[in-house]
Amino acid sequence: MLQEKYLAKLRELPEPVRQFGGLVTITVIVILSFAILNIFWGGGDELVRKMKLEEERIAKEKELSKLISSLPSGILVPYEGTKGHKLSEEQHEAVCNATEIVSQRSVMGANLTNFKAKHIYTINGNDIKETFVKWDKEKNKCFAGFTVTGSNVGVNETITVTGEVLSFFNTGIDTRVYFIKNF
Amino acid sequence: MELLKKYPKLFQWLFLLFVFLALCFAIDVPETYKFIRGQAEFVKDPNQSTYTLFGKEVRYYAFDVLWRLPPLLGWLPIWINDFLFFLLNEWMPMEFWNEDTQEYKTRPLVLQITRNITASMTFLIELIREILLGGVKTVVSFTSWDWIDKNPWAELPGLPWTIVVAGGAILGYKLSGKGLAIFAGLVLIYISVFGQWKPSMQTLSFILVAAPLSFIFGLTLGIMAYKSKRVEKALYPILLVMQTMPQYAVLTPAMVLFGIGDHSAVIITMVVAIPPMILLTLLGLRAVPSEVIEAGKMSGCNNFQLMTKVLIPTARRDILIGVNQVIMVCFSMAVIAAFIGAKGLGWNLLLALNQLNIGLALEAGLCISLIAILLDKMSLAWANKQEDYFGNLTFFQRYKNSLFFAASVLIGIILAYAGSFFFKDSFNYLSEIPHNKGISFADFWNRGVDWIWDTFFQTLKIFNTWLITEVLQPMRALYLRMPAVATLVLVVGAGYIIGGIRSAFTVGGLALFIALSPWWDRALVTTYMATFGVVASCIIGSIVGTLCQQNKYTTNFMLGVCDIFQTFPSFVYLIPVMMLFGITDTSVLIAVIVYATIPATRYTIEGLRSVPPALHDAATMSGVTKLQRLFKIEFPLAFPHMMLGLNQTIVFALFMVIIGAFIGTEDLGQYILKALSDKKGAGKGLVLGICVAFIGLIFDNLIRTWVEKRKKHLGID
Numbered sequence: 001m002l003q004e005k006y007l008a009k010l011r012e013l014p015e016p017v018r019q020f021g022g023l024v025t026i027t028v029i030v031i032l033s034f035a036i037l038n039i040f041w042g043g044g045d046e047l048v049r050k051m052k053l054e055e056e057r058i059a060k061e062k063e064l065s066k067l068i069s070s071l072p073s074g075i076l077v078p079y080e081g082t083k084g085h086k087l088s089e090e091q092h093e094a095v096c097n098a099t100e101i102v103s104q105r106s107v108m109g110a111n112l113t114n115f116k117a118k119h120i121y122t123i124n125g126n127d128i129k130e131t132f133v134k135w136d137k138e139k140n141k142c143f144a145g146f147t148v149t150g151s152n153v154g155v156n157e158t159i160t161v162t163g164e165v166l167s168f169f170n171t172g173i174d175t176r177v178y179f180i181k182n183f
Numbered sequence: 184m185e186l187l188k189k190y191p192k193l194f195q196w197l198f199l200l201f202v203f204l205a206l207c208f209a210i211d212v213p214e215t216y217k218f219i220r221g222q223a224e225f226v227k228d229p230n231q232s233t234y235t236l237f238g239k240e241v242r243y244y245a246f247d248v249l250w251r252l253p254p255l256l257g258w259l260p261i262w263i264n265d266f267l268f269f270l271l272n273e274w275m276p277m278e279f280w281n282e283d284t285q286e287y288k289t290r291p292l293v294l295q296i297t298r299n300i301t302a303s304m305t306f307l308i309e310l311i312r313e314i315l316l317g318g319v320k321t322v323v324s325f326t327s328w329d330w331i332d333k334n335p336w337a338e339l340p341g342l343p344w345t346i347v348v349a350g351g352a353i354l355g356y357k358l359s360g361k362g363l364a365i366f367a368g369l370v371l372i373y374i375s376v377f378g379q380w381k382p383s384m385q386t387l388s389f390i391l392v393a394a395p396l397s398f399i400f401g402l403t404l405g406i407m408a409y410k411s412k413r414v415e416k417a418l419y420p421i422l423l424v425m426q427t428m429p430q431y432a433v434l435t436p437a438m439v440l441f442g443i444g445d446h447s448a449v450i451i452t453m454v455v456a457i458p459p460m461i462l463l464t465l466l467g468l469r470a471v472p473s474e475v476i477e478a479g480k481m482s483g484c485n486n487f488q489l490m491t492k493v494l495i496p497t498a499r500r501d502i503l504i505g506v507n508q509v510i511m512v513c514f515s516m517a518v519i520a521a522f523i524g525a526k527g528l529g530w531n532l533l534l535a536l537n538q539l540n541i542g543l544a545l546e547a548g549l550c551i552s553l554i555a556i557l558l559d560k561m562s563l564a565w566a567n568k569q570e571d572y573f574g575n576l577t578f579f580q581r582y583k584n585s586l587f588f589a590a591s592v593l594i595g596i597i598l599a600y601a602g603s604f605f606f607k608d609s610f611n612y613l614s615e616i617p618h619n620k621g622i623s624f625a626d627f628w629n630r631g632v633d634w635i636w637d638t639f640f641q642t643l644k645i646f647n648t649w650l651i652t653e654v655l656q657p658m659r660a661l662y663l664r665m666p667a668v669a670t671l672v673l674v675v676g677a678g679y680i681i682g683g684i685r686s687a688f689t690v691g692g693l694a695l696f697i698a699l700s701p702w703w704d705r706a707l708v709t710t711y712m713a714t715f716g717v718v719a720s721c722i723i724g725s726i727v728g729t730l731c732q733q734n735k736y737t738t739n740f741m742l743g744v745c746d747i748f749q750t751f752p753s754f755v756y757l758i759p760v761m762m763l764f765g766i767t768d769t770s771v772l773i774a775v776i777v778y779a780t781i782p783a784t785r786y787t788i789e790g791l792r793s794v795p796p797a798l799h800d801a802a803t804m805s806g807v808t809k810l811q812r813l814f815k816i817e818f819p820l821a822f823p824h825m826m827l828g829l830n831q832t833i834v835f836a837l838f839m840v841i842i843g844a845f846i847g848t849e850d851l852g853q854y855i856l857k858a859l860s861d862k863k864g865a866g867k868g869l870v871l872g873i874c875v876a877f878i879g880l881i882f883d884n885l886i887r888t889w890v891e892k893r894k895k896h897l898g899i900d
Binding site for chain 1: 247
């Protein structure tokens with residue numbers, strides 16, 4: 001009864017007022033729908049945090065790529081010698097942090113002084129499980145290594161080979177570990 | 184309150200604008216927002232949010248929903264791809280007899296059907312191509328390669344160009360007299376002499392398959408829709424979407440179903456050409472006066488007789504205009520179909536544009552345009568031609584055209600035969616002028632382009648830089664700055680003010696679809712480019728149209744120019760702008776402006792022409808000046824008609840913006856183009872096409888509703 005009374009009152013309103021009311025209602029409905037959706041689907045602070053991390057990563061990558069492009073292509077070494085470009089201490093650390101690839105050449109070289117690793121590497125089809133390159137702050141040196149896993153005469157074995165990186169190779173796009181001294 | 188009652192619409196618009204701007208200012212751009220940052224790329228990134236719907240995982244960058252809605256329809260393209268894959272590879276495997284291996288082979292039903300359609304289309308195209316250009320494949324398909332080796336006489340020789348020229352001229356004469364005959368002759372001679380004969384005939388061969396098939400299907404569906412409300416209702420949404428759907432978007436699903444090549448081009452062309460045929464058939468049949476139908480019924484016609492003897496002949500003109508539209512659409516598809524391997528002029532044009540050889544592109548483009556104009560004139564002449572049923576003609580008068588054609592075939596064969604002796608050691612120029620042996624002005628045009636660049640480089644660069652940095656970039660930023668909620672409020676509100684709650688729901692639904700797709704940002708860029716083009720086109724079109732309308736001769740001249748420009752395939756517009764502005768956004772926008780100015784000008788002229796002359800006289804007698812008459816009487820009355828022109832202008836602008844992706848824009852078109860080279864691009868291409876179509880439909884709905892109301896208000900309709 002009360003509803004009918006209000007509806008009748010609404011119907012009695014002049015057409016322009018009713019139309020304006022309709023517009024206001026429809027606008028409010030759209031905004032409210034978005035607000036409700038926001039509760040379920042909004043990105044929130046978590047996304048901002050993630051994105052900031054991503055921004056930092058991209059910025060770091062850019063800096064490193066700037067460094068790489070400033071160095072000559074070819075072999076880079078942290079010591080004075082006849083072969084390769086000598087890296088300063090800062091450059092050495094930066095290059096170490098920028099390097100992600102451990103080249104096959106350095107893996108095979110390191111395996112020469114680790115018979116067991118070489119054996120597992122060979123019988124399992126030159127498969128390398130994992131590689132890593134990291135800067136040791138205490139020793140001020142760059143270390144790299146790799147893990148070989150596989151069956152050795154029916155027994156599953158895992159060996160990690162680590163050593164100091166004594167040279168890098170700069171391709172102009174990235175830097176790679178060129179020589180691991182593991183003896 | 185009194186003011187609200189006096190100017191209700193004004194207050195509504197002001198309120199809407201206020202809410203829109205308030206939302207724009209209140210909602211900040213999220214820190215993490217960067218334009219189209221992987222949102223639509225489906226790239227894997229640990230920072231992305233994910234959801235799974237219908238078994239499909241969708242990754243996206245989540246923002247505040249008020250700013251950008253999550254792509255809740257992101258599963259749709261993936262689902263379409265999977266559905267197509269399922270249809271083609273897994274659904275209903277059946278055993279089919281293989282003629283080559285002489286054994287049964289299991290194949291999914293849809294794959295078998297598509298392969299059969301592909302084979303039939305290829306056969307038809309090759310047949311026509313070999314009648315026009317010669318070849319052996321058709322004969323081989325009935326015999327074998329060994330047989331044709333033993334019987335080289337059976338090879339189809341191909342029609343000498345002289346016969347086609349004579350045939351074209353005679354047909355032109357029969358349809359419209361000397362003028363069209365001379366034009367047809369000159370066009371065909373130009374094509375031969377400039378060495379474009381082979382590609383032209385290749386293009387013509389697939390059009391000669393696509394156009395009749397489109398006509399048959401379009402006519403049949405049109406008749407079915409006329410007969411049954413259910414069919415009409417089922418067809419209506421498809422027709423509506425197809426009207427505003429960019430042709431590019433149809434390429435990808437068709438490519439998945441039918442592969443690439445001429446056969447696929449024919450199928451896509453049909454998909455695009457059938458809707459206008461259906462619409463015009465329906466329009467023509469609906470316009471048949473009820474008295475004529477009654478007369479037919481009273482004469483004892485059954486349903487079939489009524490349709491074939493009364494309705495179709497009475498609606499002949501509209502149906503033939505449908506044929507004209509089909510031919511035009513086929514030509515506009517000639518270049519677009521080249522993207523999926525259709526041979527011919529389109530392919531050459533695309534190759535030339537790809538190499539930035541503007542001269543060659545211009546020659547191929549000119550050829551396509553000339554053939555399109557010729558076929559347009561011929562089909563229109565056919566539509567307007569009245570049969571003389573009562574003429575008391577002699578045998579020669581009645582069959583003179585056929586006799587002349589027979590004579591020209593004879594002469595053509597003799598000339599080609601003589602040519603084989605005359606040009607013994609080289610090409611028989613009297614039979615066919617090879618593609619690279621004709622006259623070519625490509626070098627001249629290329630040098631012209633170089634000269635333009637050398638002479639006006641600085642000026643063009645300054646203009647380019649100014650337009651991009653001062654106008655386009657700020658405008659783009661403005662569009663991208665709109666929060667999703669503000670845009671939705673604006674669209675829904677506009678729909679409500681113009682057409683009430685129904686219109687608000689329609690346009691709101693269409694906008695919501697785009698907002699929930701993964702390409703909202705791209706859609707905003709598409710809209711910004713189209714808006715810029717539309718505004719510029721409307722200003723130019725209305726000024727040019729108004730000025731031309733002041734004089735009978737200039738009106739006819741301008742309408743003629745619009746007719747000719749309208750027949751050019753849209754790709755052709757890119758050639759001159761690339762000559763002037765290179766590969767930039769400016770080129771695309773200028774092409775958009777030129778292309779979209781055509782309907783703007785045409786509808787301005789026709790709108791002003793639709794004002795009753797009696798009102799002119801009344802105004803003149805009331806002592807108003809010419810300007811007063813124009814602004815106070817003619818424009819207000821012509822405005823609804825001009826708004827329909829705006830509708831067309833928007834559709835034209837959207838089409839051109841999408842085609843502009845070919846020379847590098849950052850809108851939906853670019854993604855449609857990318858989808859073409861993506862193995863799983865069918866779903867993406869289709870959904871992107873629907874997004875573009877929906878942008879067009881939003882404007883279409885708003886404008887049409889407004890026009891209808893305005894016409895009712897003015898008592899015009």
